[in-house]
Amino acid sequence: xxxxxxxxxxxxxxxxxxxLKAPSPVSFDGTALYEIxxxxxxxxxxxxxxxxxxLPRSGEKLAVARLQREVTRSKSEGTMREKLxxxxxxxxxxRLQSERRLREVAEESELGRAxxxxxxxxxxxxxxxxxxxxxxxxxLEHTPLDTVDLMKAYKDKLxxxxxxxREGLERSGPPARGGAAERG
Numbered sequence: 282x283x284x285x286x287x288x289x290x291x292x293x294x295x296x297x298x299x300x301l302k303a304p305s306p307v308s309f310d311g312t313a314l315y316e317i318x319x320x321x322x323x324x325x326x327x328x329x330x331x332x333x334x335x336l337p338r339s340g341e342k343l344a345v346a347r348l349q350r351e352v353t354r355s356k357s358e359g360t361m362r363e364k365l366x367x368x369x370x371x372x373x374x375x376r377l378q379s380e381r382r383l384r385e386v387a388e389e390s391e392l393g394r395a396x397x398x399x400x401x402x403x404x405x406x407x408x409x410x411x412x413x414x415x416x417x418x419x420x421l422e423h424t425p426l427d428t429v430d431l432m433k434a435y436k437d438k439l440x441x442x443x444x445x446x447r448e449g450l451e452r453s454g455p456p457a458r459g460g461a462a463e464r465g
Contacts, residue, residue, distance in 0.1 A: 400442070
């Protein structure tokens with residue numbers, strides 16, 4: 282706000298313009314509503330200038346201060362809201378990324394389970410083969426050394442199968458973490 286009233290020096294005998302009462306009306310015919318004495322023209326001009334410039338009263342000062350606080354608070358709430366929206370978007374992105382990784386791990390786990398079942402079935406078939414071989418050769422002909430050799434051959438064959446399965450897994454993708462295929 283400009284202070285035009287600061288340019289004019291008030292006469293020293295004037296009262297405070299904020300405490301002045303409006304002059305009383307002289308006529309209601311529209312020609313002159315207020316009586317303006319000629320000797321007070323400078324004083325009235327000075328008072329009008331102060332009032333037009335919005336010389337704040339004490340109540341107005343409080344209202345202006347309150348409004349300024351509200352504006353400051355709303356600006357800070359706006360920046361806080363923007364910050365929260367950014368954090369929310371980041372959290373959404375992280376959640377989507379986590380869900381995608383969870384699906385990948387679940388697929389890897391399912392693949393590992395299927396391969397483990399296949400290995401268990403293969404192991405069961407090999408056990409049946411060994412039993413049938415033992416029965417065909419006769420239990421009396423076997424010595425403990427023959428059984429050890431047979432078990433060693435079986436173990437070597439099983440190790441080769443597990444190695445092939447692992448190589449197949451490595452070619453198809455990263456191995457499932459903590460999966461049963463790594464333990465076998």
